[in-house]
Amino acid sequence: MVKRSIVMLSALLLVTGCGDDEDTPRAAEGQVELDFWTFWGSETRRPIIEKMINDYNESQDEVFVKHTFLPWGDIWTKNLASIAAGNPADIIVNDINSVAQRADNNQVTDLSTYIDDEFMDQFYPNLRETVEVEDGTYAVPFNTDTRVLFYNKTAFEEAGLDPEQPPETWEELEEYAKQLDIKNGDRYEQIGFYPLWGSFGADAWMTNADDGRGFVEDGEVTVNTEKKVEAMEWVAQWRERYGGQTIDALTAEFGSEQANPFINGQVAMWVDVGTFYTQIRDYGDGMDFGVASIPAFDESSDNWSTGGGFVVEIPAGSDHPEEAMDFIEYITGEEAQKYWATENFDNVANIAGSEAALEELEGQEQEVFSFLNDNLAVTRTYPLTIEYPETVTKINPIVDRIMLGELEPGEGLDQAQKSIEQDKR
Numbered sequence: 177m178v179k180r181s182i183v184m185l186s187a188l189l190l191v192t193g194c195g196d197d198e199d200t201p202r203a204a205e206g207q208v209e210l211d212f213w214t215f216w217g218s219e220t221r222r223p224i225i226e227k228m229i230n231d232y233n234e235s236q237d238e239v240f241v242k243h244t245f246l247p248w249g250d251i252w253t254k255n256l257a258s259i260a261a262g263n264p265a266d267i268i269v270n271d272i273n274s275v276a277q278r279a280d281n282n283q284v285t286d287l288s289t290y291i292d293d294e295f296m297d298q299f300y301p302n303l304r305e306t307v308e309v310e311d312g313t314y315a316v317p318f319n320t321d322t323r324v325l326f327y328n329k330t331a332f333e334e335a336g337l338d339p340e341q342p343p344e345t346w347e348e349l350e351e352y353a354k355q356l357d358i359k360n361g362d363r364y365e366q367i368g369f370y371p372l373w374g375s376f377g378a379d380a381w382m383t384n385a386d387d388g389r390g391f392v393e394d395g396e397v398t399v400n401t402e403k404k405v406e407a408m409e410w411v412a413q414w415r416e417r418y419g420g421q422t423i424d425a426l427t428a429e430f431g432s433e434q435a436n437p438f439i440n441g442q443v444a445m446w447v448d449v450g451t452f453y454t455q456i457r458d459y460g461d462g463m464d465f466g467v468a469s470i471p472a473f474d475e476s477s478d479n480w481s482t483g484g485g486f487v488v489e490i491p492a493g494s495d496h497p498e499e500a501m502d503f504i505e506y507i508t509g510e511e512a513q514k515y516w517a518t519e520n521f522d523n524v525a526n527i528a529g530s531e532a533a534l535e536e537l538e539g540q541e542q543e544v545f546s547f548l549n550d551n552l553a554v555t556r557t558y559p560l561t562i563e564y565p566e567t568v569t570k571i572n573p574i575v576d577r578i579m580l581g582e583l584e585p586g587e588g589l590d591q592a593q594k595s596i597e598q599d600k601r
Contacts (some may be wrong), residue, residue: 202238317525320485
């Protein structure tokens, strides 16, 4: 492994390539240069990941990591093309739920040679499970997320609801929404809630209702279950209740930041990822809001939420896997993960890093971040499976047809179940 030392930036030998910006750092003579691909190019995230890279570069003098930004979407196709061409990146940020498919397709390096169980014990168990395929470990978890219910406390008070008592079940969610709806003639000035707005789709409501069970469990397709059908019926009736034209028209108006319908008061309850808090903080003009778990299907159910996230991995064919793994260990370690969490208000994969970030945050940020960390206990990731790789693409069109009234929920989910089973690999 790379020997770590304290190296001042001024002591680094910086060289430049022909035609490049003369201020762009390059590897010094004798250093191994690694190309690290990410899609983090925003004004918020790019400086953070690049500081982490610079800190690593300054911590030792054997390896130099350069950052290559590629837009969302482009990074995945270019990654596969570069692997096929034999000139991949050294390290890449990739989707946590599709690690097994890349491992099965020999598109990613097995890291078992470089890490052990003690190293992997740093990460939340459910995230570790997504990167371990059979006897190999094909990525290291970097960050994750969880979905929660944001609710407008002022709107609750105006509707006669207790702002400290958010809905706990689907039944209560419906009742609260009715009280929170404000209609002026044919137009809604405020909608209490709509389940497909935000970041919790029909698939998530189905797994929430079905005790957290995904669409493939232990090699068995579990799409057309009684509770998932009931959940799909429940989701569809919300569109009928408000009217498809109303929902479509309002959806077309929505935007982000100040134009987000929860932030500007058009919607009183909204399900989203935890980092949505930062939009409320920055653009909500002092909005009084609460955060709660996703309401449970009924009083006997848990508050199941869905999660995703990203990993760092070494594409198959990388020339410097040992050095790449050293960098991965650095940016997934406690200190780097604490920095990412506090600067991005993001759930990180490293348990100690997450706990350290919580101690560093203050006030409302600490309160919300603590709630998000606790909510990870009822949050499941749903990795794509090797046996049924087309599960999502089979279900989504069926859900769309159900929402448009072209299929009954039971009929549609039965079609999806059979189609998925027929395509088993």
